[in-house]
Amino acid sequence: MLPLGSELFAVADRMRAMVAAQGKNDMLRGKILANVFFEASTRTSCSFQAAMLRLGGDVLPLNESGSSAKKGETLGDTIRCLECYADVTVLRHPLVGSAAAAAAAARKPVINAGDGVGEHPTQSLLDLYTIRDELPDHSLAGKTIALVGDLKNGRTVHSLAMLLAKYAVALQFVAPPSLQMPQHVKDEVAAISARHGTAVTFTEHEALAEVGGACDVMYVTRVQKERFATEAEYEAVKGVLVVTPATMAVARPAMALMHPLPRVGEILESVDDDPRAAYFRQMENGLYVRMALLALVMGVEGC
Amino acid sequence: MLPLGSELFAVADRMRAMVAAQGKNDMLRGKILANVFFEASTRTSCSFQAAMLRLGGDVLPLNESGSSAKKGETLGDTIRCLECYADVTVLRHPLVGSAAAAAAAARKPVINAGDGVGEHPTQSLLDLYTIRDELPDHSLAGKTIALVGDLKNGRTVHSLAMLLAKYAVALQFVAPPSLQMPQHVKDEVAAISARHGTAVTFTEHEALAEVGGACDVMYVTRVQKERFATEAEYEAVKGVLVVTPATMAVARPAMALMHPLPRVGEILESVDDDPRAAYFRQMENGLYVRMALLALVMGVEGC
Amino acid sequence: MLPLGSELFAVADRMRAMVAAQGKNDMLRGKILANVFFEASTRTSCSFQAAMLRLGGDVLPLNESGSSAKKGETLGDTIRCLECYADVTVLRHPLVGSAAAAAAAARKPVINAGDGVGEHPTQSLLDLYTIRDELPDHSLAGKTIALVGDLKNGRTVHSLAMLLAKYAVALQFVAPPSLQMPQHVKDEVAAISARHGTAVTFTEHEALAEVGGACDVMYVTRVQKERFATEAEYEAVKGVLVVTPATMAVARPAMALMHPLPRVGEILESVDDDPRAAYFRQMENGLYVRMALLALVMGVEGC
Numbered sequence: 081m082l083p084l085g086s087e088l089f090a091v092a093d094r095m096r097a098m099v100a101a102q103g104k105n106d107m108l109r110g111k112i113l114a115n116v117f118f119e120a121s122t123r124t125s126c127s128f129q130a131a132m133l134r135l136g137g138d139v140l141p142l143n144e145s146g147s148s149a150k151k152g153e154t155l156g157d158t159i160r161c162l163e164c165y166a167d168v169t170v171l172r173h174p175l176v177g178s179a180a181a182a183a184a185a186a187r188k189p190v191i192n193a194g195d196g197v198g199e200h201p202t203q204s205l206l207d208l209y210t211i212r213d214e215l216p217d218h219s220l221a222g223k224t225i226a227l228v229g230d231l232k233n234g235r236t237v238h239s240l241a242m243l244l245a246k247y248a249v250a251l252q253f254v255a256p257p258s259l260q261m262p263q264h265v266k267d268e269v270a271a272i273s274a275r276h277g278t279a280v281t282f283t284e285h286e287a288l289a290e291v292g293g294a295c296d297v298m299y300v301t302r303v304q305k306e307r308f309a310t311e312a313e314y315e316a317v318k319g320v321l322v323v324t325p326a327t328m329a330v331a332r333p334a335m336a337l338m339h340p341l342p343r344v345g346e347i348l349e350s351v352d353d354d355p356r357a358a359y360f361r362q363m364e365n366g367l368y369v370r371m372a373l374l375a376l377v378m379g380v381e382g383c
Numbered sequence: 384m385l386p387l388g389s390e391l392f393a394v395a396d397r398m399r400a401m402v403a404a405q406g407k408n409d410m411l412r413g414k415i416l417a418n419v420f421f422e423a424s425t426r427t428s429c430s431f432q433a434a435m436l437r438l439g440g441d442v443l444p445l446n447e448s449g450s451s452a453k454k455g456e457t458l459g460d461t462i463r464c465l466e467c468y469a470d471v472t473v474l475r476h477p478l479v480g481s482a483a484a485a486a487a488a489a490r491k492p493v494i495n496a497g498d499g500v501g502e503h504p505t506q507s508l509l510d511l512y513t514i515r516d517e518l519p520d521h522s523l524a525g526k527t528i529a530l531v532g533d534l535k536n537g538r539t540v541h542s543l544a545m546l547l548a549k550y551a552v553a554l555q556f557v558a559p560p561s562l563q564m565p566q567h568v569k570d571e572v573a574a575i576s577a578r579h580g581t582a583v584t585f586t587e588h589e590a591l592a593e594v595g596g597a598c599d600v601m602y603v604t605r606v607q608k609e610r611f612a613t614e615a616e617y618e619a620v621k622g623v624l625v626v627t628p629a630t631m632a633v634a635r636p637a638m639a640l641m642h643p644l645p646r647v648g649e650i651l652e653s654v655d656d657d658p659r660a661a662y663f664r665q666m667e668n669g670l671y672v673r674m675a676l677l678a679l680v681m682g683v684e685g686c
Numbered sequence: 687m688l689p690l691g692s693e694l695f696a697v698a699d700r701m702r703a704m705v706a707a708q709g710k711n712d713m714l715r716g717k718i719l720a721n722v723f724f725e726a727s728t729r730t731s732c733s734f735q736a737a738m739l740r741l742g743g744d745v746l747p748l749n750e751s752g753s754s755a756k757k758g759e760t761l762g763d764t765i766r767c768l769e770c771y772a773d774v775t776v777l778r779h780p781l782v783g784s785a786a787a788a789a790a791a792a793r794k795p796v797i798n799a800g801d802g803v804g805e806h807p808t809q810s811l812l813d814l815y816t817i818r819d820e821l822p823d824h825s826l827a828g829k830t831i832a833l834v835g836d837l838k839n840g841r842t843v844h845s846l847a848m849l850l851a852k853y854a855v856a857l858q859f860v861a862p863p864s865l866q867m868p869q870h871v872k873d874e875v876a877a878i879s880a881r882h883g884t885a886v887t888f889t890e891h892e893a894l895a896e897v898g899g900a901c902d903v904m905y906v907t908r909v910q911k912e913r914f915a916t917e918a919e920y921e922a923v924k925g926v927l928v929v930t931p932a933t934m935a936v937a938r939p940a941m942a943l944m945h946p947l948p949r950v951g952e953i954l955e956s957v958d959d960d961p962r963a964a965y966f967r968q969m970e971n972g973l974y975v976r977m978a979l980l981a982l983v984m985g986v987e988g989c
Contacts, residue, residue: 102413103412103413103414103415103470104412104413104441109709109710110708110709110710110740111709112709112736112739112740114732122445123464126417126443126445126465126468126469127468129443129468130415130441130443130468130469133415133441133443134413134415138710138736138739140732140735140736140739141444141747142728142732151908151948151950152948152950152951153947153948153949153950154955156955157947157948157949158948160966161729161947161948161966161969162732164966164969164970164972164973165732165733165735165736165970165973166732166736167709302454341456341460341464342454342455342456342460342461342464343456343460344454344455344456345455349457349459360463360464360467363464363467364467364468366467367467367468405716406715406716406717406718406773407715407716407744425748426767429720429746429748429768429771429772430771432746432771433718433744433746433771433772436718436744436746437716437718444747605757644759644763644767645757645758645759645763645764645767646759646763647757647758647759648758652760652762663766663767663770666767666770667770667771669770670770670771
């Protein structure tokens with residue numbers, strides 16, 4: 081089983097302390113980040129930009145809607161050109177495998193900020209960092225994690241489930257019948273668990289009420305209205321999957337309520353002031369994890 | 384009557400001297416501004432960005448056309464997410480009241496950069512700062528201010544008229560018959576004047592020639608062609624409301640000619656070299672006033 | 687004949703060394719660049735932004751699709767407004783002569799980053815800098831330069847041909863019959879050569895094979911499919927104008943292969959690892975030349 085206190089997370093801890101104390105440092109002074117987004121993702125883009133700025137680096141923001149790609153340039157050439165000016169590239173691209181292709185062409189580091197339905201590794205890392213941080217004993221062993229919402233289409237929860245399979249946890253999948261966790265993800269979770277000897281268990285549920293009082297982490301994701309055949313089906317789901325103050329009233333005293341955001345009604349705003357509402361802290365952790373990643377990737381010593 | 388030499392303006396004066404001497408300082412080093420524009424406003428956006436950079440801070444520029452708002456996220460959530468990465472938010476939004484709503488959701492400072500037909504307070508502040516700066520004795524008492532152009536639809540002149548009502552000035556409203564100052568603004572001006580005991584007077588005019596030689600400040604605004612029923616009506620207005628060298632020939636020697644810009648013919652370019660043409664100084668003052676505002680809002684001591 | 691080791695290039699050399707050693711310096715600390723692009727050009731935009739950042743300056747990025755220009759503002763006013771916040775302007779604009787018009791209105795330096803089919807002077811400068819740098823003896827005298835591709839429509843090769851006419855070179859124009867170098871450019875090359883006493887010669891060709899083994903620099907440009915009447919005509923060109931490993935096998939040992947990029951198949955990726963493939967170095971040189979230009983234009987002493 082992997083230790084939760086990895087080097088990345090230890091560096092992220094130090095980044096958090098540094099930002100609180102002084103806002104920024106000079107670790108990446110003289111370095112430029114090419115922040116390349118072929119599809120809009122304000123939050124991830126801002127998070128990486130802020131991470132670079134708080135390390136004393138500079139940023140070239142690129143929203144590649146109207147550029148050389150339109151002239152027929154390959155992604156590899158685009159990346160190789162940008163690294164003539166920049167020292168590291170962050171890439172968000174709608175095609176699966178694009179980040180790997182970019183990295184293969186590049187001479188300098190490339191960080192995957194999401195490649196379509198492929199991966200979004202920094203999201204998974206910040207999720208795991210947040211879980212570690214929110215759990216009172218900072219250990220996943222023996223914990224129960226509920227994943228809630230659209231488990232069928234959610235890239236975020238697929239990645240997270242596979243990452244959690246490396247730890248001795250019990251997983252609870254909570255989703256409408258038509259949006260349950262796909263079999264291939266469940267198979268993958270089982271395989272990873274077997275490989276790591278973590279004896280992960282998982283159960284499936286259709287309503288929050290079935291798991292609400294018995295989990296240590298409740299990870300809620302967005303349920304998009306357009307995934308449903310009928311309005312009635314969507315309304316039914318809203319009734320049993322929305323987190324309300326009543327949900328929190330029966331939840332464990334130290335439970336962490338998470339959400340990758342944006343939310344569209346899955347968690348009522350009246351829950352925001354509950355100390356267990358961890359989603360804005362989770363969002364903020366994205367900054368520290370990405371700062372740590374940038375510093376490590378750029379080979380900063382003593383970060 | 385409010386003193387014109389307010390703290391904000393005193394700080395703005397010092398910002399101007401600092402920029403002239405050294406370009407930037409480190410007052411806001413380590414702080415990040417989220418510069419969020421839900422509608423395009425290049426100038427205001429640039430002005431805030433430059434203000435932050437010249438205080439040593441960094442900027443996350445956000446043009447929210449293609450982002451989480453489209454996914455149905457509330458403005459409050461958008462602001463709360465951004466302040467996970469940034470220390471202060473500047474918001475331009477097409478809806479009245481949006482800035483107040485954002486500030487209510489935020490844990491960190493939010494500055495209103497215009498909320499639709501609501502307010503655009505930093506424009507009013509830079510206008511007042513410029514008037515104070517351009518008047519030879521830096522005092523509004525007893526001065527005559529002409530407001531010229533589309534007074535019916537101009538948010539800028541409405542705000543400015545109400546702000547000026549706090550001082551003992553005479554106002555001259557110069558506009559085509561169909562674009563005169565609305566009654567509700569005139570009522571508000573009268574009410575504010577009564578409250579502050581400033582005995583503000585105002586007169587209404589249809590041509591610049593009626594006021595041109597008798598005002599200390601001439602504040603011209605854009606007259607949009609599409610506001611007129613007929614081409615002939617528009618052409619008639621152009622003839623009596625456009626500032627030309629002839630207008631300046633009869634104007635007071637120390638008059639200040641102002642315009643919030645962009646202009647589309649209301650002031651001829653042949654007037655630009657007249658020392659009384661204050662509109663580019665006015666534009667530049669926007670930088671110093673916004674620097675002062677950012678420094679004060681962020682609690683910089685000794686700024 | 688102009689010396690190739692001009693002041694600009696000497697400064698660019700020092701910029702390259704500085705970037706390699708420390709990433710950035712503080713030469714333009716406190717200065718802001720308004721990077722104004724009225725048409726998309728990711729590379730040129732990024733190059734100028736990176737240049738300013740590596741000199742310690744700050745950048746206001748402006749993509750003028752949705753701004754005051756739409757409200758009818760003149761380019762001159764736009765520039766004069768921006769320089770209220772910034773210290774130098776870089777302008778890319780689709781209209782010929784726009785950069786000169788902007789410079790005439792401005793009180794601060796304006797750098798032309800391309801004005802439609804007019805000029806793109808920094809591209810020519812980086813091309814010449816790269817040629818000087820790649821040639822083993824850093825001298826153009828007696829050298830043979832092949833210009834390859836769409837010579838009819840390529841602004842880049844027109845400017846470069848006229849610039850090269852100032853040196854004692856032999857030019858080889860290699861293009862499909864319908865895309866040969868226009869007569870007016872050839873006339874201009876002859877006139878410039880006569881004026882500088884450089885006895886420039888030029889020959890015309892239709893296939894790379896005619897020049898491939900006999901040039902010191904091979905400058906390839908993009909051939910756009912839509913320039914051809916028929917698919918067959920386009921395919922024919924591709925066969926005789928594409929640089930392949932076979933092209934390189936017969937090329938001179940010290941030849942420099944250049945391309946302004948983006949490429950769309952004119953140079954195979956299998957050529958990229960050839961040490962004579964200079965196009966990514968050429969791209970990188972754009973950074974150093976633009977840094978030198980910014981420093982000189984801003985009057986930095988001892989740069």
